[in-house]
Amino acid sequence: MPAAVRGESRVAAKPRVKTPASTAKRAPAKAEPATAPRLAPRHILMIAAGVLTAALGVTLATGGRGQHIADAVGRGIDGRFGDAGFRLAAVHVQGASAMATPDIIAAAGVHKDDPLMGMDLEALRQRVQAVGWVKEARVVRLLPDTLVIAVEERRQLAVWQHNGKSVVIDDHGQVIREADPARFATLPLVVGAGGAQHAGEILPTLVQRPKLMARLEALVRVDDRRWDLRLKDGALIQLPAVEEEQALMQLEQLDLRSRILELGFERIDLRNPDVVAVRPRAPAPPTVATAPAPPPAEGA
Incomplete structure (x- = not known):
């Protein structure tokens, strides 16, 4: 995965939106006094630390009224830091x-x-x-x-489908709201109520069986107590509510003996640990070749 x-x-x-320049008539330029030399950043930090200490003292001495003073001082300090780059x-x-x-x-x-x-x-x-x-x-x-x-x-674990909606979930069943399920076509599909909460328990076991995973279409949660594995060819594998890994080992042994995953089947019932029930796929009806219809007679 x-x-x-x-x-x-x-x-x-992101740049801020600039306020359009005023269209009002500008007053004639006036001579401005020479500006003081710009302070170095380390000097501004030293001054700011002193101002913050003074603001804290004012806040403690005046109670809530001092908070307004502290806020104003903070805005001034932000501006001085901004001026320093x-x-x-x-x-x-x-x-x-x-x-x-x-x-x-x-x-x-x-x-x-x-x-x-x-x-x-x-x-x-x-x-x-x-x-x-x-x-x-x-x-x-x-x-x-x-x-x-x-x-x-968060690690994207699967796409969960329930009540007609599809969402991406992580390995703890949490929904990743911003993730578009259409962009995660390679993730396993989990269907049904309770599927999100329990998918993290069974998927690591299935991932260890790549032959089965390659044929898997969806994990279907049944009555929020057990899983059905729906394969791409329409076959169904019914797992028990407990000891799922043991049941999958039985399936592997059956496949080693009979190559059942390759030959195909309609259903395998693994819910009973003592009996593996296999329903073979019904044979396709034979095709009957039909002779082409004769051409219509002349004048018909």
Whole structure:
């Protein structure tokens, strides 16, 4: 069963929409005082640390009223960091397949030139981890302008069909909402109520039997207690509710003796461990050759 290709993707952050320039008549330019020399990034970090410490003291001293002051100070610090070059320029996505990466970027909700120091990395991580593709997520800020999103992607196990709908599930039966089942034609098909929750228990056993897997069309969950294997030629293999692997070993021994998988059958009942019941396929009705009809007589 193919695994999703994983690697690292570098994605440029999405640009913000620029506000159109004003069409109002501009006032004559005025002489502006000379600007102060631009501070180095390390100096800005030292100043910002001092301001944050002061803001925390104000917040503790004034209660909830100080929160407004702290928020305003935070916005000012973000701006100073932005002036020093700490703005988002690129996003690296690690551990995600090409299909999952766009959904992860969209969930992150970051844009080019966002202040990098002002980002809530925990909130961003939670948004990414809410994506169906993602099992675990970690977000790292790399100064001055890069964000790294490292994920562990869920392993796509099968396509589950139930109540007329098809979805992709992982090896724990969780639905990967963003995955399009049409793009996973090579995954096994699981059908029926309870199939998603129990597919991870039997599929590893079936994968060890490539000859059987090559003929398998669908795994059908019966009464949410046992499985039927429906083959591509229409044959049916009925498995017991317990000791499925033992039943599959009986099938292998039968195939070694009689090549039954190659010859074909209508049904094999493995539900009773003491008796293997095989219903052979009914022979096809013989074809009867018919003589061509004579040409119509002249003048008819």
